[in-house]
Amino acid sequence: MYLHTLTLNIGSSLHSFVLDTGNGSSLRALDHSDDQELAKSLHRMERPTLxxxxxxxxxxxxxxxxxxxxxxxxxxxxxxxxxxxxxxxxxxxxxxxxxxxxxxxxxxxxxxxxxHTEDLQQEQSEAFYALRVWNALVDGLLKNVPDIKILRGERCSQSSSVRKNEDRDLESKKALGRRIDGIFISRKSKLEFGVIEGNREREGATGTKTLMDTRKLAKLLKDMMNHIFQASLKLDQLSTKIEMVGMLQSSLRVDFVSLDQIQGRFSLQFHPLRRTNAFSRFYYW
Incomplete structure (x- = not known):
């Protein structure tokens, strides 16, 4: 796996210690011992359910x-x-x-x-989908959960900034965190634990922007996970239970990307968990 990572661009998820289960070339680079550890990790945590x-x-x-x-x-x-x-x-x-x-x-x-039936069937701006559709669905339902706050509008992640400034001194300029369209944050602890990235087009699972945004989500979720671990006093217990989730909102569709810890510094990315259409029941009856 190490030798395979050296052949990849620095922007690859593997350089951030994230193994994408949807990336065939990365999975083929695993040796037998890696496969055993991966199989063990896949069954370690129960998948979330309502x-x-x-x-x-x-x-x-x-x-x-x-x-x-x-x-x-x-x-x-x-x-x-x-x-x-x-x-x-x-x-x-x-x-x-x-x-x-x-x-x-x-x-x-x-x-x-x-x-707005006709408007919804035609391509709209990214802001239209974020404010009129996904704000109503996601933000509306999460108002029932008092500790969750969603910061919308393109903003910098604090977790990403912490990672970028690990070795900073007074002689260097503070680096800003990675920009993202939405961040889930705890009102009490102020820790970030989820992200949203928007796209007005429906490219499909293998579209270039979809793949790039998915990688962006995974790397940012990794920063958030590491930040939570640094702030935790029960790291050994937390590392086997925590799972980060990101939302890739493309037009009226959303993909969920999940990230959890495997071993050491490595995290496992599930891509995608599932795809949902905001108006599927209205459109396809």
């Missing part, structure tokens, strides 16, 4: 357009579901907050689709 009660809450909006519009007109309390047999259901007040936030998000997206 609780049953939350899946039911989301699935209840899977209605035909006319039926959905009629149901939304009755308010959020109209969508009632029995969760008496579901495990890990939150307290009644917390459940109501989630139900109201989900209803508000679906209503916003439905109104956008109803009033």
């Amino acid at each position: 609780p049953l009660w939350m899946k039911k809450e989301i699935a209840k909006y899977a209605l035909q357009p006319d039926a959905l519009e009629e149901a939304l007109s009755h308010g959020w309390a109209h969508f009632s579901i029995d969760h008496s047999n579901d495990p890990d259901v939150p307290a009644p007040d917390a459940l109501k907050k989630f139900q109201f936030r989900l209803y508000s998000t679906i209503l916003t997206i439905w109104t956008l689709y109803r009033d």
Whole structure:
């Protein structure tokens, strides 16, 4: 793997100790011992999943357009579901907050689709998708999670800046962090733990900009992960449990890129986790 990395451009993910599972040439460079360690790491951490009660809450909006519009007109309390047999259901007040936030998000997206159907079917600016579509979906739902804050607009990552200035002294100028379209940050600790990169075009999984942005996300997530490790007092426990997630928002589609720790300084990048269309149920009925 080391010899293979020496043949790659300095911008490659491997130079940042990130092994991309979607990169065939890098995987072929692994020897037998590397393969064993990789296989062990793939099964070490459980993949994230939604609780049953939350899946039911989301699935209840899977209605035909006319039926959905009629149901939304009755308010959020109209969508009632029995969760008496579901495990890990939150307290009644917390459940109501989630139900109201989900209803508000679906209503916003439905109104956008109803009033701007033709605009959505044509190519728009990156700002249009970020503010009108993904802001409603992502930011709207995460308002229910008090410790998560999304910093939108192109900005520099603090984690990236920390890595770039590790050896800085007073004689050198402070380097800015890598620029990104959105950053997930903890309100309490101020640590960064997720990123968003936008693109107005739908290039597909093998498009040049898609591949470059995916690599950009992985390298930035690696900086964030290392920054969290540096700030943690329980590194041994944290390194096997933490997982970083980035969102690549291309027009009305989003790819999720996941990064976790393998061994030593190496991280494993899953590319992509899944692809979602913001208006798939409206467009493809």
